[in-house]
Amino acid sequence: MHIPDGYLSPQTYVPLYGASFVCWSVALRRMKKELSTKHIPYLAMAAAFSFLIMMFNVPIPGGTTGHAVGAGIIAILLGPWTAVIAISVSLIIQAIVFGDGGITALGANCFNMAVVMPFVSYWVFNLIRGNSMGHARLYSGAFLSGYVGLSVAEIVTGFEFGLQPLIASGPDGRPLYAPYPLSVAVPAMALEHLFLFGIVEGVVTVLLFKYFVKHEPGLVYALTVNPVRNSNIISNGTKEA
């Protein structure tokens, strides 16, 4: 899901750079307000984790590969705005040092994986969880936050691919950039993620979430932003640990 250089037309990658810039500047302002220096080691770990988890290419036998991004768990643990920066940093290193994702497409890749995904994931987690303190709601919320977040990010990526033939074609009618139309690109991206990679992301999210609720409940952003509603879980969690 790292779009390489050449797949997106300038009419697509320039606005998406713009969108990512806006999100980065808001995110940095939010981090300045919400975080303290004690969070810094966790930011480094989040960026490192997202970098590593994307190296685990999961194969569809005889088909393509895909990977988790870690945006769901990072958004739940550190908040969606912090996740924007942590995942963007890892995508920037991947593009510049390892050629994973294009330089022109960096804004688009950050938009898809570091903006759309953490916000969808965070929203889904809170939606499923509601006001409940029950473990079933918490854990299914964590699973679905990863599953839905990655799937939506992929569908958005599929749209960006699929729009290209509509935006730019040469005098011979051939597409200039990503060649497949929406009717091919969106289902291709959506299906593989709905059936496999999304599940992997969901499992990764719920396992790590379980670990943090058990051992570090005070760190979980999604459980601390509303202290009254969450005090029960946090004190229970601490007792368990």
Added chain:
Amino acid sequence: MTKSQKKLWIGLFILTLLTPLGVILPEKFKASGSWGEWGPEELEKLLGYVPEGLKRLADLWKAPISDYTFGGENATLAVKVISYIASGILGVLAAGLLIYVISRLIVRNEK
């Protein structure tokens, strides 16, 4: 560093050692790369041509460690495995350092 942070860093280090699974498993199950990430040669095979704009932009940037692998696409599996671990360590250091610098610059609240 607190005890729990130390544990998490150890976890990340173990994850780094496991990254070669990301190249071994696709090879074992005969899975090619990701959808929409074909190089120009693969596109030529898929479509019979390389889109003009794509050709122009595709080689814009030559990454120092392309695809996390030293020695290119045709490197042996052993070289790929070692490359993956080295890339993982390098990536963790680079990403960690970059966000550390960014957050040191903007986060001022000491408590």
